[in-house]
Amino acid sequence: MPPVRCRRVRITETGGDVGLGLLFFKATVLDGLMQQSPAPSIENLSGLARLIAIAPKEEFGGAALQFLSGISRIENFGAYHIADLARPHPALSFWSGRISGYWFQRDADLILGSKSTQSRIIAQIQEAPSDGVHIDRWRPKAGSKRSAIYERNGVIERVAVSSRDGRSGLRSFYLRSAADGWFDDEEYEALCRILPLVHGLIGLRHQIVGTARHRIGDGANATRLRDNGVRGFVGLTPREAEVCDLLLDGKSIAASALQLDVSEATIRTLRQRAFRKLQVGSARELMALFIQTPQAT
Secondary structure (H helix, E strand, C coil), X not given: CCCCCEEEEEHHHCCHHHHHHHHHHHHHHHHXXXXXXXXXXXXXXXXXXXXXXXXXXXXXXXXXXXXXXXXXCCCEEEEEEECCCCCCCCXXXXXXXXXXXXXXXXXXXXXHCCHHHHHXXXXXXXXXXXXXXXXXXXXXXXXXXXXXXXXXXXXXXXXXXXXXXXXXXXXXXXXXXXXXXXXXXXXXXXXXXXXXXXXXXXXXXHHHHCXXXXXXXXXXXXXXXXXXXXXXXXXXXXXXHHHHHHHHCCCCHHHHHHHHCCCHHHHHHHHXXXXXXXXXXXXXXXXXXXXXXXXXX
């Protein structure tokens, strides 16, 4: 087995294309969707530009794997999200690749069932610099429970990227097939330069479309939780829950006002009331709260 390597990488160290790509994504795709502005066309884009533009869409997972294939063969990747680092509870929030969704979720539940594994995930997220990421490479010990999971899925090792942003944390992981052998030094160095971009796009994707597991964007999420008597959601009025539904569905204040036939000021007031009751301060924190609510499925 090659030596395990960990590193702390600041975003400015990951290369100009990565930094510019994230700025492009924030300034066009993210702001466009949240403010109802025109988004850039994906047609005729390729490589990094296409990956950035396609991040909010369902085909992002496959596009990311295809993009990474030009650097190193990776067949599966996923991410754990922590909504509040003061009360950390990692949850699988994204996955894509050869392993089916059923097995990916099942194995993630087995892995997160270990308190020691949860503690390592939390520690590695907390070790990330505030302006960058923590990258580590790892494989399970022979005979361990994690080793059995890896062997069943034909996986030999993984590289993970961890970051923290205010109260929340994200850890994305990229699995290497046993058939492809170890990452060599050149592949690993290249991955350390480009994986922060993919990791950042997963995080930004959460802000727009939520997570695959909890299907944010299907509509009526807050209303469903309110009707089911879940946590703070039960304290929302029907109108407050409806406004949260639209927010989770990616609707801007203007679009929400138009759909509900009320003023934009009314939408702002209803959002503020709902945020206070749910003890969140932003749309991102609302989505993170939904991710961390098991009763949501």
